[in-house]
Amino acid sequence: MNINECTEFINSYSKSGGKITDLSRAENLMKIIGNPEKKLKFVHIAGTNGKGSTVEYISNALIYSGYKTGQFTSPYILRYNDRIRINGTEIDDDSLCRICSLISKRIDDKPYSQFEITMAIAFLWYVRENCDIVVLECGIGGLLDCTNVIPPPLLSVITSISLDHTDILGDTVEKIAQQKVGIIKENSAVILSIDNKRNVKYLVEKVTKEKNAEFIMPDHRDFKHCGTQYLVASPTDNKPFTYKKEQYKMAMLGFHQPMNAVTAIEACEYLRKKGFEISDENIKKSIENTQVKARIQYINGNPPVIVDGGHNPEGVYQLYCSSSVTNKTIYAVMGMVDSKDYPECVRHIARCSKVMFTVDGFAPNAVPAEKLAEISRKFGTHTGVYHKLTDAVAKAKEYALLNDGIVVVCGSLYLASEYLNKFGK
Numbered sequence: 001m002n003i004n005e006c007t008e009f010i011n012s013y014s015k016s017g018g019k020i021t022d023l024s025r026a027e028n029l030m031k032i033i034g035n036p037e038k039k040l041k042f043v044h045i046a047g048t049n050g051k052g053s054t055v056e057y058i059s060n061a062l063i064y065s066g067y068k069t070g071q072f073t074s075p076y077i078l079r080y081n082d083r084i085r086i087n088g089t090e091i092d093d094d095s096l097c098r099i100c101s102l103i104s105k106r107i108d109d110k111p112y113s114q115f116e117i118t119m120a121i122a123f124l125w126y127v128r129e130n131c132d133i134v135v136l137e138c139g140i141g142g143l144l145d146c147t148n149v150i151p152p153p154l155l156s157v158i159t160s161i162s163l164d165h166t167d168i169l170g171d172t173v174e175k176i177a178q179q180k181v182g183i184i185k186e187n188s189a190v191i192l193s194i195d196n197k198r199n200v201k202y203l204v205e206k207v208t209k210e211k212n213a214e215f216i217m218p219d220h221r222d223f224k225h226c227g228t229q230y231l232v233a234s235p236t237d238n239k240p241f242t243y244k245k246e247q248y249k250m251a252m253l254g255f256h257q258p259m260n261a262v263t264a265i266e267a268c269e270y271l272r273k274k275g276f277e278i279s280d281e282n283i284k285k286s287i288e289n290t291q292v293k294a295r296i297q298y299i300n301g302n303p304p305v306i307v308d309g310g311h312n313p314e315g316v317y318q319l320y321c322s323s324s325v326t327n328k329t330i331y332a333v334m335g336m337v338d339s340k341d342y343p344e345c346v347r348h349i350a351r352c353s354k355v356m357f358t359v360d361g362f363a364p365n366a367v368p369a370e371k372l373a374e375i376s377r378k379f380g381t382h383t384g385v386y387h388k389l390t391d392a393v394a395k396a397k398e399y400a401l402l403n404d405g406i407v408v409v410c411g412s413l414y415l416a417s418e419y420l421n422k423f424g425k
Helices: 003-011 024-032 051-064 093-106 114-128 173-183 198-210 257-273 280-289 313-323 342-350 369-377 389-402 413-423
Strands: 042-046 069-072 084-086 133-137 155-158 189-192 214-216 223-225 241-243 246-248 297-299 305-307 329-334 355-359 382-387 405-410
Touching: 003 093, 003 114, 024 114, 042 051, 042 173, 051 069, 051 133, 051 257, 051 280, 069 114, 084 114, 093 114, 155 173, 155 257, 173 198, 189 198, 189 257, 198 214, 223 257, 241 257, 246 280, 257 280, 305 413, 313 342, 313 405, 329 342, 329 389, 342 355, 342 369, 355 369, 355 389, 369 382, 382 389, 389 405, 389 413, 405 413
Parallel strands: 042 133, 042 155, 069 133, 155 189, 189 214, 305 405, 329 355, 329 405, 355 382
Antiparallel strands: 069 084, 223 241, 241 246, 297 305
C-alpha cells in the first residue's frame, strides 16, 4: 500500500461503524490481527474533559524516565498520524502503510469504525516497536468504547466527568459516569480526578469495591491553588500550584489544568508501585513542560491568539473562566458542530467577548454561522457572520490590533485543527 491507498482504506470505514451493544466486534478485530493488546501494558484513561492533557503529563513523565511510551489520543489535531505516537513522535507513513496492508489482507466484512481500525493500527505498531507501556485514551464513554478490549491495565484513570455525547451516553452526569466506570477491571486500580462531584465519586467507589479494585482520589487537603490561573499576555504569567507540599509551575494554561496534573502525579506514584522508576524530578519536569495543541493554546504574535478545541459546556466554561479575567479585550472566532450543546457554549464565550465572529463550513455538521450569531446577540455581544475561518480571523485580528486585544478561536476541535493547519506554523 502507498499512503493514498492507506488513506482510502481507512476512509472506507465510517466514523461510528455499525451499532454496537457489546465489545464483540472489536474483540473479533483484535483476534484476526493476532491480539496485540495482550502483548502490551496500559494506562487506560476515560473522562469527559482533561483526557488529552492527562495522557501527555503521564506519558512525558514516563518518557523522561527512559521508558518507550506509546500514546494513543483522539481525535487528531494536525493530521491522522498524530493520534498514534511513541515518545511524542507520530507513526511514520511507511509503518502506517505496512500495517494497513497487513490488516486489509486479514479483515472480514464486519462494519468496523474508523476508530477501531485506527486502534488496531496503533496496537500493532506499539508491539512491533516494543513499547514498555501505552497510555491509552478512550474515544467515547468507556464501557462500550473499543479501547476497552484491553486486558486489565496497570491503571485506569477517570478525569472530569460532565455532559457530552448525551445522545450516546445519556443525558445526565450519572448516566455518563456509568459508561466511564466501565473501564474499571477486576483486581485493578483506578484514579479519579479531584474535580469530580460527590455523586460521581460515590459511583466510582461503588464499582471499584464490586470489582475488588483499588480506589485512589487526590486529597483536597494536599492541593493548594497558588493564585488565579489566567491568560494575560504570555504563558509565563501562569501561576503555580502546590500538591503534597511540592510546588509546580505549568506550561499549560487554564483553571482546570492543575487538577489534571494532580491526577497525573497520582498516576505516576502508582506506577512506581508497579515497578516503574519515575523520579519526582521527572514528574515535575513533565508538569512544567507539557503543552498540548488546541487546549487553551497560546500563540504569541501581534496580536496574540488563543486556540481551544473545547466543545462541550464544561470545556468551554473553562476557557471562559480563563479568558474572562484577562486584561486584554477578547475578539472571539467561534464555530461548533450540531451534535454539541452549542447554545450553552456560545453563551459562555459571548459573556467574555467584545465581538464574536461566527463561522461554519469547517465540518459537514457545522452549525450555521447565522444561528450562532443569533444566540450570541441575545447576550448583547456584537457579532459578525463570516462563514470562512480565514475571513473571520482576518477581521478579528484587525480589531485586536486596533484595541490591544487578543483573538480566541474556539468551539470545536475541527475548527482548531483547521486554524492550526492554516496559521499555526
